[in-house]
Amino acid sequence: MCMRVENHVVLDTAPSGRLVTITVDGQPVEAFEGEAILAALLAKGIIINRYTVKKQEPRGLFCGIGQCTDCAMIVDGKPNVRTCITPVRAGMVIETQNGLGKAGA
Amino acid sequence: MLEREIVVVGAGPAGLSAAIEAAGAGARVLCIDLNMRPGGQLFKQIHKFFGSSAHRSGTRGIDIGRMMLDEAEDKGVELWLGSTVIGLFPGNKVGVRHGQDGTAGAFVTVHAQKIIVAAGASENVVRFDGWTTPGVMGAGAAQTMVNVNHVKPGRRVVMLGSGNVGLIVSYQLMQAGCEVAALVEAAPKIGGYAVHAAKIARAGVPIYTSHTIKRVVPDESGRVCRVVIVGLDDAFQEIPGTEREIEADTVAIGAGLKPTTELLALLKCDFTFHPVWGRVPLHNRDMETSQEGVYIAGDTTGVEEANTALEEGRIAGISAAAALGYLSEDEAKARKDEIWARLAALRMGPFGEKREQAKQDILSAFDESRGGLAAV
Numbered sequence: 240m241c242m243r244v245e246n247h248v249v250l251d252t253a254p255s256g257r258l259v260t261i262t263v264d265g266q267p268v269e270a271f272e273g274e275a276i277l278a279a280l281l282a283k284g285i286i287i288n289r290y291t292v293k294k295q296e297p298r299g300l301f302c303g304i305g306q307c308t309d310c311a312m313i314v315d316g317k318p319n320v321r322t323c324i325t326p327v328r329a330g331m332v333i334e335t336q337n338g339l340g341k342a343g344a
Numbered sequence: 345m346l347e348r349e350i351v352v353v354g355a356g357p358a359g360l361s362a363a364i365e366a367a368g369a370g371a372r373v374l375c376i377d378l379n380m381r382p383g384g385q386l387f388k389q390i391h392k393f394f395g396s397s398a399h400r401s402g403t404r405g406i407d408i409g410r411m412m413l414d415e416a417e418d419k420g421v422e423l424w425l426g427s428t429v430i431g432l433f434p435g436n437k438v439g440v441r442h443g444q445d446g447t448a449g450a451f452v453t454v455h456a457q458k459i460i461v462a463a464g465a466s467e468n469v470v471r472f473d474g475w476t477t478p479g480v481m482g483a484g485a486a487q488t489m490v491n492v493n494h495v496k497p498g499r500r501v502v503m504l505g506s507g508n509v510g511l512i513v514s515y516q517l518m519q520a521g522c523e524v525a526a527l528v529e530a531a532p533k534i535g536g537y538a539v540h541a542a543k544i545a546r547a548g549v550p551i552y553t554s555h556t557i558k559r560v561v562p563d564e565s566g567r568v569c570r571v572v573i574v575g576l577d578d579a580f581q582e583i584p585g586t587e588r589e590i591e592a593d594t595v596a597i598g599a600g601l602k603p604t605t606e607l608l609a610l611l612k613c614d615f616t617f618h619p620v621w622g623r624v625p626l627h628n629r630d631m632e633t634s635q636e637g638v639y640i641a642g643d644t645t646g647v648e649e650a651n652t653a654l655e656e657g658r659i660a661g662i663s664a665a666a667a668l669g670y671l672s673e674d675e676a677k678a679r680k681d682e683i684w685a686r687l688a689a690l691r692m693g694p695f696g697e698k699r700e701q702a703k704q705d706i707l708s709a710f711d712e713s714r715g716g717l718a719a720v
Contacts, residue, residue: 296476
């Protein structure tokens with residue numbers, strides 16, 4: 240499944256960063272360096288970023304500009320990273336976040 | 345502690361134009377934004393702007409953004425990206441989580457002689473049953489995905505809200521290759537400009553006025569798969585038996601925006617409640633708040649659009665630079681008067697009049713609050 244925008248009438252949608260590999264929940268995923276982590280995941284059809292603390296409900300992209308924190312994930316071991324405003328770097332390890340993202344939570 | 349003459353919070357149209365004006369007058373300006381790239385929402389506005397040639401009508405927001413970035417660089421504006429202003433504190437101290445991205449960053453405090461807050465706005469939500477289901481998002485979020493990140497938020501979208509945001513984003517989702525399954529509007533008629541609505545109608549998108557979303561239904565993966573809409577009567581009450589199911593994996597909510605004002609509340613700036621804009625900080629014709637040396641511009645002062653934000657940013661930048669002695673009072677006044685005249689022109693017509701009135705109300709409320717203090 241690829242959700243990337245191509246052949247746009249106004250925009251040049253050619254990626255500006257090089258193609259790199261990141262790890263998402265243990266699986267290798269191709270992404271463009273410098274794009275938002277959230278966008279790289281969305282391009283592969285991954286829309287759930289975290290599960291809520293109390294009811295374990297899924298959450299994903301909601302505001303897209305760093306305000307709502309629904310897209311927070313664990314990035315290189317650090318929880319609560321807003322993936323919509325955090326750029327991809329080669330070799331990043333991304334995990335779906337459960338609750339507050341602490342060990343055992 | 346770091347020292348800067350002027351700190352601008354936000355590098356959108358208002359913040360950038362403030363920074364450009366102030367730096368152009370000779371001030372040392374630091375502009376801070378939490379995003380990876382500056383320009384705020386300009387870079388998602390790929391449609392041509394309306395208005396007069398003085399307001400770059402016919403130019404796309406994305407191109408205006410590029411011109412402003414070049415100008416900011418020319419004028420020597422210092423820019424911190426991926427950096428979040430976490431607080432404004434008494435004595436003009438700006439707390440910043442400084443970093444190039446969200447995974448690394450140190451906390452630093454910057455002392456600024458003048459502060460300009462141009463923090464923009466956030467989208468309103470509509471709390472139908474299932475509104476937190478993955479696949480439900482702000483219309484602005486959907487627009488950011490296709491126009492900035494070049495990724496489709498979903499395949500088939502139901503748009504809720506027919507203001508200009510709902511209309512324009514619906515069209516831009518189609519330009520990006522998404523299908524728009526329906527445009528749903530609670531009011532009996534379309535909210536935005538007819539020219540935008542006509543594009544949607546010509547593309548064959550079903551438009552449901554006097555309807556709202558009753559609930560969304562997720563599939564096994566947890567994502568939206570069906571949207572249930574319902575008819576509304578004249579009092580906006582649901583009409584039983586009018587439910588209708590639409591197959592869609594995405595809901596975009598275009599239900600307006602509210603000013604981002606937390607930083608100003610932290611500083612205990614005076615606020616008022618205005619029926620057009622909600623709770624907003626008071627300011628004078630210099631765009632200065634009740635706190636001396638703290639200025640505001642753009643959507644933070646009350647949600648409008650990019651052109652008014654650009655103009656208000658200019659006023660804030662000129663005022664702050666003049667207060668530091670970089671412009672004479674006469675020169676600053678002449679330039680600000682010119683800009684206020686252009687703003688009045690932008691706030692004309694059926695869509696602009698109520699914003700002009702709201703702005704006048706807020707300026708008067710500021711004067712009254714000052715008068716009240718003077719009387720004490």
